Amino acid sequence: MLKSTINAATITASFPHPLLNPIATITSPPTYATIRAAQTQLNANATTVPSYAGDGIHGHLALTLKTADYLIKSGGVDFIPPVLGPIQPIHPANATAAQIAEINRKFYDDQATFRTYQETDKALRNQILLAIPEDYLRDLADAELGLGSVSCLDILTHLWDTWGSITQIELDANALRMGAPWNPPTPIDKLFAQLDDGIRFATAGKDKPSDPTVIRLGYNIIHQTGLFEIPCRDWRNKPEADKTRKKFNLHFRAADQDRRLTATAGSAGYHGANAAQEKKKQPPPHCHTPTPRCRQATTPPSRAQTRHTPPNFLLLVSRVPQEPQTQLPHLPVQSSRTLRCRHGNQHSRRLHRHLHPPHFRLGRRAPRLRRRPHH
Numbered sequence: 001m002l003k004s005t006i007n008a009a010t011i012t013a014s015f016p017h018p019l020l021n022p023i024a025t026i027t028s029p030p031t032y033a034t035i036r037a038a039q040t041q042l043n044a045n046a047t048t049v050p051s052y053a054g055d056g057i058h059g060h061l062a063l064t065l066k067t068a069d070y071l072i073k074s075g076g077v078d079f080i081p082p083v084l085g086p087i088q089p090i091h092p093a094n095a096t097a098a099q100i101a102e103i104n105r106k107f108y109d110d111q112a113t114f115r116t117y118q119e120t121d122k123a124l125r126n127q128i129l130l131a132i133p134e135d136y137l138r139d140l141a142d143a144e145l146g147l148g149s150v151s152c153l154d155i156l157t158h159l160w161d162t163w164g165s166i167t168q169i170e171l172d173a174n175a176l177r178m179g180a181p182w183n184p185p186t187p188i189d190k191l192f193a194q195l196d197d198g199i200r201f202a203t204a205g206k207d208k209p210s211d212p213t214v215i216r217l218g219y220n221i222i223h224q225t226g227l228f229e230i231p232c233r234d235w236r237n238k239p240e241a242d243k244t245r246k247k248f249n250l251h252f253r254a255a256d257q258d259r260r261l262t263a264t265a266g267s268a269g270y271h272g273a274n275a276a277q278e279k280k281k282q283p284p285p286h287c288h289t290p291t292p293r294c295r296q297a298t299t300p301p302s303r304a305q306t307r308h309t310p311p312n313f314l315l316l317v318s319r320v321p322q323e324p325q326t327q328l329p330h331l332p333v334q335s336s337r338t339l340r341c342r343h344g345n346q347h348s349r350r351l352h353r354h355l356h357p358p359h360f361r362l363g364r365r366a367p368r369l370r371r372r373p374h375h
Contacts, residue, residue: 006115009121015045015123020131023159030136030163032204034169038131039064039156042124049120051113060120063152082114082321122154166205174201182221188256191221192249215248222252231255301321 012018021037024030047059054062055074062070062079070079089107091100129137129147140158141151147155178198182191195218202208209217223232235251237245 006112006119008119008126011116011120012123012127014048015127016048017041017045017127020127022129023132024136026135029049029160032133032164032166033201035156035159035164036201036204038128038159042127042152042156045127046120046124048320049116051117053082060117063117063121063124064155065157066153066157082110082113082117085110107368121152125150125155128152136162168203171202171205171207174198174205179217179221181224183225184227184256184259188222188253191218192253210243212243214246215243218252227259228255230251 020041021034023034023038042064043061046061046064049060051059055068055077058070058073061073064080065073067078071077084106089103091103095103125147134141134147137147137150137155138159140154142149150216175198178195180194182188182194195214199209199214219232219235221230231252235248238247
């Protein structure tokens with residue numbers, strides 16, 4: 001039963017980090033940054049597996065930390081690893097049924113505790129082996145067992161002792177990462193995390209920057225965005241005693257939240273004003289402003305226009321392409337008294353005769369006017 005429920009595979013599946021970030025490759029050896037990232041992930045994984053040993057809060061964290069470091073985390077409570085007990089429960093002579101049941105329960109609990117401890121260590125070790133080539137761990141390998149009997153803490157100790165030192169080049173690269181630009185809409189907590197990571201890295205390299213240096217660096221990054229003129233001025237006017245890192249984060253976090261609310265409200269008002277203006281521009285339903293073509297089609301010619309006919313000459317009328325006309329939804333349906341002529345207008349037959357006389361067609365000669373006698 002224990003073999004089917006407690007094993008390295010099921011424990012690994014419960015880890016918050018089932019796969020570690022690469023610690024090294026064939027061409028790139030381990031560095032402080034890669035070992036630090038793997039150490040953090042392994043610590044989180046080990047803590048999630050519960051254990052009553054130690055302080056009972058940090059789980060199996062003792063599998064990834066040295067004894068001194070674990071005592072700092074547990075408040076001075078030591079972690080005592082479980083030991084393998086007898087293979088079968090031992091019942092004293094003349095034991096009652098209740099005593100036998102209690103001995104069996106304690107036996108199986110001890111077996112489960114020991115197996116959980118061993119399988120958790122095996123799962124953590126296998127994670128490291130997947131994140132680094134075995135060439136970097138050759139010094140730990142046994143001639144016959146290889147790395148099968150090596151614990152997770154043994155591998156981590158070897159990595160820290162061999163490649164855990166921080167060089168000056170890495171410190172310079174860390175300084176550049178700390179001063180990288182930050183621009184909204186990225187949350188400002190991303191900038192605070194960037195500064196905190198840089199401080200931890202520099203501290204490990206024995207080059208910890210002072211708080212005023214970190215505050216000045218963060219202020220310059222925020223000021224370069226050009227979006228926090230008033231908060232920056234208020235920060236400059238604060239007394240020097242109030243310019244701490246905690247108050248720096250609180251001050252500019254509130255300023256960034258206010259900027260987000262102002263930008264959201266302004267954007268909503270801008271779009272609402274545009275929508276109202278566009279709605280005002282649109283004509284009301286069932287209303288149409290007559291165009292010049294519509295006025296030409298609906299206004300009959302005056303009597304003077306019909307009496308004065310052009311002089312007798314050959315009218316060469318060029319056919320000008322007409323613009324395509326769209327059927328407007330407010331126009332009435334074409335009836336027997338109306339028609340749509342070849343000019344694209346809809347009007348009565350009588351009005352069509354006045355607007356488009358037959359002698360205006362191409363190649364037709366206009367008739368001679370018959371003058372009325374003057375009396």
